[in-house]
Amino acid sequence: MARKLFVAGNWKMNTSLASAKALVGELVELVGKSDKVDVAICPPFTYLGAVGEMILSSNIALGAQNMFYEDNGAFTGEISSSMLKDVGCKYVILGHSERRHVIGESDELINRKVLKAITDGLAPILCVGELLAEREADQTMEVVRRQVKVGLEGVSVADVLKVTIAYEPVWAIGTGKTASPAQAQEVHAMIRELLGNMYDKNVSDSIRIQYGGSVKASNAAELMGQPDIDGALVGGASLKAGDFAGIVNAE
Numbered sequence: 001m002a003r004k005l006f007v008a009g010n011w012k013m014n015t016s017l018a019s020a021k022a023l024v025g026e027l028v029e030l031v032g033k034s035d036k037v038d039v040a041i042c043p044p045f046t047y048l049g050a051v052g053e054m055i056l057s058s059n060i061a062l063g064a065q066n067m068f069y070e071d072n073g074a075f076t077g078e079i080s081s082s083m084l085k086d087v088g089c090k091y092v093i094l095g096h097s098e099r100r101h102v103i104g105e106s107d108e109l110i111n112r113k114v115l116k117a118i119t120d121g122l123a124p125i126l127c128v129g130e131l132l133a134e135r136e137a138d139q140t141m142e143v144v145r146r147q148v149k150v151g152l153e154g155v156s157v158a159d160v161l162k163v164t165i166a167y168e169p170v171w172a173i174g175t176g177k178t179a180s181p182a183q184a185q186e187v188h189a190m191i192r193e194l195l196g197n198m199y200d201k202n203v204s205d206s207i208r209i210q211y212g213g214s215v216k217a218s219n220a221a222e223l224m225g226q227p228d229i230d231g232a233l234v235g236g237a238s239l240k241a242g243d244f245a246g247i248v249n250a251e
């Protein structure tokens with residue numbers, strides 16, 4: 001089965017209400033009718049509502065950058081899956097490297113969020129990826145394997161295709177250093193094989209695995225042309241409509 005490419009923009013902690021609206025206005029013009037590629041944008045929590053309304057009649061889907069695993073209650077500063085669904089989110093990024101390495105999220109915490117997102121009808125984008133020191137110590141495969149296994153613990157074969165995996169080598173995020181297409185492909189192939197062992201052939205054939213880390217219009221086609229790379233999770237280049245559109249339309 002051919003897998004449809006999926007390109008998601010992770011705006012991180014950027015934009016203002018005004019600049020978010022301006023960016024979305026341009027994106028609707030440029031990629032709002034995209035049908036060859038699935039497109040999502042993930043603005044900061046505070047702009048989800050406004051951005052969500054602007055993309056309602058487009059083919060651009062809304063995603064959040066994080067969530068908590070409880071329904072509601074005394075969890076100051078956290079956001080629940082139902083709140084995200086309320087404002088129109090379809091996707092939620094979980095386990096992004098900045099949450100793992102800046103905020104300190106563990107594989108176990110991320111797994112609880114993945115399970116909760118699926119239960120509540122949100123599609124997780126589960127991010128995995130090694131640090132530079134781990135790559136240099138030849139631990140890339142071991143680290144990524146652990147992140148995938150623990151991140152998906154308890155996710156059934158019936159639910160796992162709701163998940164997109166994003167392989168993002170930490171040393172390539174925001175640094176301008178992209179993994180070479182061959183380096184990325186090698187890890188993607190390992191992840192796909194692992195998912196085949198954890199689940200079945202249908203899962204390994206069908207699940208989408210995005211690459212992330214300094215993806216730009218100029219390198220997107222070669223990366224997304226690799227057999228096991230099914231799209232991109234884009235940070236910096238998702239903040240300029242023309243650059244993001246260049247990635248969506250890369251071939």
Ligand code: PGA
Nearest residue numbers: 173174213214234235236
């Ligand atoms: P980058 O970020 O494209 O700015 O490297 C990617 C990401 O962190 O998702």
